[in-house]
Amino acid sequence: xxxxxxxxxxxxxxxxxxxxxxxxxxxxxxxxxxxxxxxxxxxxxxxxxxxxxxxxxxxxxxxxxxxxxxxxxxxxxxxxxxxxxxxxxxxxxxxxxxxxxxxxxxxxxxxxxxxxxxxxxxxxxxxxxxxxxxxxxxxxxxxxxxxxxxxxxxxx
Amino acid sequence: xxxxxxxxxxxxxxxxxxxxxxxxxxxxxxxxxxxxxxxxxxxxxxxxxxxxxxxxxxxxxxxxxxxxxxxxxxxxxxxxxxxxxxxxxxxxxxxxxxxxxxxxx
Numbered sequence: 001x002x003x004x005x006x007x008x009x010x011x012x013x014x015x016x017x018x019x020x021x022x023x024x025x026x027x028x029x030x031x032x033x034x035x036x037x038x039x040x041x042x043x044x045x046x047x048x049x050x051x052x053x054x055x056x057x058x059x060x061x062x063x064x065x066x067x068x069x070x071x072x073x074x075x076x077x078x079x080x081x082x083x084x085x086x087x088x089x090x091x092x093x094x095x096x097x098x099x100x101x102x103x104x105x106x107x108x109x110x111x112x113x114x115x116x117x118x119x120x121x122x123x124x125x126x127x128x129x130x131x132x133x134x135x136x137x138x139x140x141x142x143x144x145x146x147x148x149x150x151x152x153x154x155x156x
Numbered sequence: 157x158x159x160x161x162x163x164x165x166x167x168x169x170x171x172x173x174x175x176x177x178x179x180x181x182x183x184x185x186x187x188x189x190x191x192x193x194x195x196x197x198x199x200x201x202x203x204x205x206x207x208x209x210x211x212x213x214x215x216x217x218x219x220x221x222x223x224x225x226x227x228x229x230x231x232x233x234x235x236x237x238x239x240x241x242x243x244x245x246x247x248x249x250x251x252x253x254x255x256x257x258x259x260x261x
Contacts, residue, residue, distance in 0.1 A: 026260055033222050035242035096223070097261055106223065109233035111241075 008151025016045030043117035181253025
Protein backbone atom coordinates (compact mmCIF):
# COMPACT_ATOMS: atom_id res chain seq x y z
CA UNK A 1 0.00 0.00 0.00
CA UNK A 2 1.21 3.49 -0.79
CA UNK A 3 2.60 5.60 2.05
CA UNK A 4 0.30 8.53 1.32
CA UNK A 5 -2.90 6.49 1.38
CA UNK A 6 -5.93 8.35 2.73
CA UNK A 7 -6.62 7.24 6.30
CA UNK A 8 -9.48 9.50 7.33
CA UNK A 9 -12.22 11.55 5.66
CA UNK A 10 -14.86 13.91 7.00
CA UNK A 11 -17.70 14.51 4.58
CA UNK A 12 -20.08 17.46 4.83
CA UNK A 13 -23.56 17.04 3.32
CA UNK A 14 -25.24 20.44 2.93
CA UNK A 15 -27.97 19.81 0.35
CA UNK A 16 -31.37 18.23 0.85
CA UNK A 17 -32.04 16.77 -2.60
CA UNK A 18 -31.60 13.15 -3.64
CA UNK A 19 -28.62 14.02 -5.81
CA UNK A 20 -27.24 16.26 -3.08
CA UNK A 21 -27.31 13.57 -0.38
CA UNK A 22 -26.36 10.29 -2.07
CA UNK A 23 -22.83 11.16 -3.24
CA UNK A 24 -21.68 11.94 0.30
CA UNK A 25 -23.26 8.75 1.63
CA UNK A 26 -21.65 6.66 -1.09
CA UNK A 27 -18.26 8.22 -0.43
CA UNK A 28 -18.54 7.65 3.34
CA UNK A 29 -19.60 4.05 2.83
CA UNK A 30 -16.82 3.50 0.29
CA UNK A 31 -14.29 4.93 2.72
CA UNK A 32 -15.33 2.51 5.44
CA UNK A 33 -15.19 -0.39 2.96
CA UNK A 34 -11.54 0.53 2.39
CA UNK A 35 -10.90 0.66 6.11
CA UNK A 36 -10.68 4.47 6.03
CA UNK A 37 -12.03 6.28 9.08
CA UNK A 38 -15.10 8.37 8.12
CA UNK A 39 -17.26 11.10 9.63
CA UNK A 40 -20.45 12.52 8.16
CA UNK A 41 -21.52 16.04 9.07
CA UNK A 42 -25.01 17.15 8.06
CA UNK A 43 -25.73 20.85 7.77
CA UNK A 44 -28.37 23.18 6.30
CA UNK A 45 -30.81 21.28 4.09
CA UNK A 46 -28.62 18.20 4.34
CA UNK A 47 -30.21 17.74 7.78
CA UNK A 48 -33.27 16.32 6.00
CA UNK A 49 -31.24 13.13 5.37
CA UNK A 50 -31.17 12.43 9.12
CA UNK A 51 -34.56 13.95 9.98
CA UNK A 52 -36.93 11.23 11.27
CA UNK A 53 -39.95 12.55 9.41
CA UNK A 54 -38.27 13.80 6.27
CA UNK A 55 -35.58 11.27 5.39
CA UNK A 56 -38.04 8.97 3.64
CA UNK A 57 -39.29 11.80 1.43
CA UNK A 58 -36.14 13.16 -0.19
CA UNK A 59 -36.80 14.38 -3.75
CA UNK A 60 -34.69 14.88 -6.84
CA UNK A 61 -34.47 18.53 -7.95
CA UNK A 62 -36.08 19.13 -11.35
CA UNK A 63 -35.80 22.92 -11.32
CA UNK A 64 -32.47 24.66 -11.75
CA UNK A 65 -30.85 21.35 -12.59
CA UNK A 66 -29.57 21.32 -16.19
CA UNK A 67 -28.49 17.71 -15.72
CA UNK A 68 -32.14 16.71 -15.86
CA UNK A 69 -32.23 17.70 -19.54
CA UNK A 70 -35.68 19.17 -19.39
CA UNK A 71 -36.93 22.71 -19.77
CA UNK A 72 -37.01 24.56 -16.43
CA UNK A 73 -40.69 25.38 -16.97
CA UNK A 74 -41.52 21.69 -17.33
CA UNK A 75 -39.48 20.84 -14.25
CA UNK A 76 -41.64 23.24 -12.25
CA UNK A 77 -44.92 21.57 -13.13
CA UNK A 78 -46.69 19.88 -10.21
CA UNK A 79 -45.60 16.27 -9.78
CA UNK A 80 -42.47 16.51 -11.95
CA UNK A 81 -40.13 16.18 -9.01
CA UNK A 82 -42.09 13.17 -7.74
CA UNK A 83 -41.87 11.50 -11.16
CA UNK A 84 -38.14 12.15 -11.48
CA UNK A 85 -37.59 10.91 -7.92
CA UNK A 86 -39.59 7.76 -8.61
CA UNK A 87 -37.60 7.03 -11.76
CA UNK A 88 -34.27 7.54 -10.02
CA UNK A 89 -35.30 5.44 -7.02
CA UNK A 90 -36.37 2.62 -9.32
CA UNK A 91 -33.01 2.71 -11.07
CA UNK A 92 -31.18 2.75 -7.75
CA UNK A 93 -33.16 -0.19 -6.40
CA UNK A 94 -32.14 -2.18 -9.47
CA UNK A 95 -28.50 -1.45 -8.59
CA UNK A 96 -29.16 -2.43 -4.97
CA UNK A 97 -28.46 1.10 -3.72
CA UNK A 98 -30.19 1.37 -0.33
CA UNK A 99 -32.82 3.99 0.49
CA UNK A 100 -31.54 6.99 2.47
CA UNK A 101 -32.84 5.75 5.89
CA UNK A 102 -31.36 2.29 5.31
CA UNK A 103 -28.11 3.74 4.01
CA UNK A 104 -27.66 5.96 7.09
CA UNK A 105 -28.24 2.97 9.36
CA UNK A 106 -25.78 0.90 7.31
CA UNK A 107 -23.10 3.59 7.40
CA UNK A 108 -23.51 3.97 11.17
CA UNK A 109 -23.07 0.18 11.51
CA UNK A 110 -19.78 0.39 9.59
CA UNK A 111 -18.49 2.58 12.41
CA UNK A 112 -18.64 5.98 10.69
CA UNK A 113 -19.47 8.94 12.93
CA UNK A 114 -22.72 10.78 12.13
CA UNK A 115 -23.09 14.38 13.30
CA UNK A 116 -25.51 17.27 12.88
CA UNK A 117 -24.61 20.94 12.65
CA UNK A 118 -25.62 22.97 15.73
CA UNK A 119 -26.19 26.25 13.87
CA UNK A 120 -28.39 24.66 11.20
CA UNK A 121 -30.36 22.86 13.94
CA UNK A 122 -30.94 26.22 15.65
CA UNK A 123 -31.95 27.87 12.37
CA UNK A 124 -34.52 25.20 11.60
CA UNK A 125 -35.61 24.98 15.25
CA UNK A 126 -34.80 21.29 15.47
CA UNK A 127 -33.78 19.25 18.49
CA UNK A 128 -31.82 16.00 18.61
CA UNK A 129 -35.16 14.17 19.09
CA UNK A 130 -36.11 15.19 15.55
CA UNK A 131 -33.13 13.26 14.21
CA UNK A 132 -32.60 9.55 13.62
CA UNK A 133 -31.01 7.57 16.43
CA UNK A 134 -27.78 7.01 14.50
CA UNK A 135 -26.81 10.66 15.02
CA UNK A 136 -24.05 10.63 17.62
CA UNK A 137 -24.06 14.29 18.48
CA UNK A 138 -25.01 17.82 17.49
CA UNK A 139 -21.77 19.74 17.13
CA UNK A 140 -20.40 23.20 16.31
CA UNK A 141 -18.16 23.93 13.35
CA UNK A 142 -15.19 24.10 15.73
CA UNK A 143 -15.96 20.65 17.09
CA UNK A 144 -16.29 19.41 13.52
CA UNK A 145 -12.77 20.58 12.74
CA UNK A 146 -11.50 18.83 15.87
CA UNK A 147 -13.10 15.58 14.71
CA UNK A 148 -11.78 16.08 11.17
CA UNK A 149 -8.22 16.70 12.38
CA UNK A 150 -5.59 14.69 10.56
CA UNK A 151 -7.88 13.75 7.67
CA UNK A 152 -9.36 15.04 4.44
CA UNK A 153 -12.50 17.20 4.37
CA UNK A 154 -15.01 16.83 1.53
CA UNK A 155 -17.84 19.34 1.10
CA UNK A 156 -20.91 18.29 -0.86
CA UNK B 157 3.28 -8.76 -8.84
CA UNK B 158 5.40 -10.44 -6.19
CA UNK B 159 5.93 -13.96 -4.91
CA UNK B 160 5.71 -14.62 -1.19
CA UNK B 161 5.74 -17.66 1.05
CA UNK B 162 2.58 -18.36 3.01
CA UNK B 163 2.48 -21.36 5.36
CA UNK B 164 5.20 -23.03 3.33
CA UNK B 165 3.62 -22.37 -0.08
CA UNK B 166 5.02 -19.99 -2.68
CA UNK B 167 2.20 -17.82 -3.98
CA UNK B 168 1.89 -14.86 -6.32
CA UNK B 169 0.10 -11.73 -5.14
CA UNK B 170 -0.60 -8.42 -6.89
CA UNK B 171 0.57 -4.99 -5.72
CA UNK B 172 -2.31 -4.76 -3.23
CA UNK B 173 -1.61 -8.19 -1.76
CA UNK B 174 -4.48 -10.11 -3.42
CA UNK B 175 -3.93 -13.61 -4.81
CA UNK B 176 -3.28 -13.68 -8.55
CA UNK B 177 -4.58 -17.25 -8.73
CA UNK B 178 -7.42 -18.00 -6.27
CA UNK B 179 -6.98 -21.71 -7.07
CA UNK B 180 -3.57 -21.59 -5.38
CA UNK B 181 -5.24 -20.89 -2.02
CA UNK B 182 -5.71 -23.58 0.61
CA UNK B 183 -7.35 -23.30 4.03
CA UNK B 184 -4.09 -23.82 5.91
CA UNK B 185 -2.85 -20.49 4.51
CA UNK B 186 -5.67 -18.47 6.11
CA UNK B 187 -4.20 -18.09 9.62
CA UNK B 188 -0.88 -16.78 8.25
CA UNK B 189 -2.68 -14.41 5.84
CA UNK B 190 -4.89 -13.19 8.71
CA UNK B 191 -1.84 -12.57 10.90
CA UNK B 192 -0.47 -10.28 8.16
CA UNK B 193 -3.68 -8.26 8.52
CA UNK B 194 -3.28 -8.02 12.28
CA UNK B 195 -5.83 -10.74 13.06
CA UNK B 196 -4.17 -13.10 15.53
CA UNK B 197 -6.79 -15.82 15.80
CA UNK B 198 -9.48 -16.82 13.31
CA UNK B 199 -12.80 -17.45 15.06
CA UNK B 200 -15.71 -19.49 13.66
CA UNK B 201 -17.26 -16.22 12.53
CA UNK B 202 -14.11 -15.27 10.63
CA UNK B 203 -14.30 -18.65 8.92
CA UNK B 204 -17.97 -18.15 8.07
CA UNK B 205 -17.02 -14.97 6.24
CA UNK B 206 -13.92 -16.46 4.57
CA UNK B 207 -15.85 -19.48 3.25
CA UNK B 208 -18.67 -17.20 2.11
CA UNK B 209 -16.16 -15.08 0.19
CA UNK B 210 -14.80 -18.21 -1.50
CA UNK B 211 -18.21 -19.58 -2.45
CA UNK B 212 -19.47 -16.21 -3.76
CA UNK B 213 -16.34 -15.84 -5.84
CA UNK B 214 -16.64 -19.38 -7.19
CA UNK B 215 -20.26 -18.77 -8.09
CA UNK B 216 -20.16 -15.20 -9.42
CA UNK B 217 -16.54 -14.59 -10.37
CA UNK B 218 -16.31 -11.63 -8.00
CA UNK B 219 -16.22 -11.30 -4.23
CA UNK B 220 -19.13 -9.71 -2.32
CA UNK B 221 -19.11 -6.09 -1.10
CA UNK B 222 -19.75 -5.26 2.56
CA UNK B 223 -23.42 -4.64 1.78
CA UNK B 224 -23.82 -8.08 0.20
CA UNK B 225 -21.90 -9.67 3.08
CA UNK B 226 -24.17 -7.96 5.60
CA UNK B 227 -27.30 -9.08 3.80
CA UNK B 228 -26.41 -12.66 2.97
CA UNK B 229 -23.47 -14.05 4.96
CA UNK B 230 -25.38 -14.33 8.23
CA UNK B 231 -22.93 -11.95 9.92
CA UNK B 232 -24.21 -8.42 10.64
CA UNK B 233 -22.43 -5.29 9.37
CA UNK B 234 -21.44 -4.30 12.91
CA UNK B 235 -19.95 -7.74 13.55
CA UNK B 236 -18.17 -7.71 10.19
CA UNK B 237 -16.32 -4.55 11.19
CA UNK B 238 -15.45 -6.06 14.58
CA UNK B 239 -14.02 -9.12 12.81
CA UNK B 240 -12.22 -7.17 10.07
CA UNK B 241 -11.79 -3.58 11.29
CA UNK B 242 -9.76 -2.50 8.26
CA UNK B 243 -12.61 -3.23 5.82
CA UNK B 244 -14.48 -6.57 5.92
CA UNK B 245 -14.84 -7.28 2.19
CA UNK B 246 -11.33 -6.18 1.32
CA UNK B 247 -9.49 -7.88 4.19
CA UNK B 248 -11.56 -11.07 4.06
CA UNK B 249 -10.86 -11.27 0.30
CA UNK B 250 -7.13 -11.07 0.97
CA UNK B 251 -7.35 -13.82 3.60
CA UNK B 252 -9.63 -15.93 1.38
CA UNK B 253 -7.23 -15.69 -1.56
CA UNK B 254 -9.66 -14.04 -3.98
CA UNK B 255 -9.40 -10.74 -5.92
CA UNK B 256 -10.49 -7.47 -4.33
CA UNK B 257 -14.29 -7.13 -4.60
CA UNK B 258 -15.34 -4.31 -6.91
CA UNK B 259 -18.45 -2.22 -6.35
CA UNK B 260 -19.32 1.18 -4.93
CA UNK B 261 -22.06 0.03 -2.58
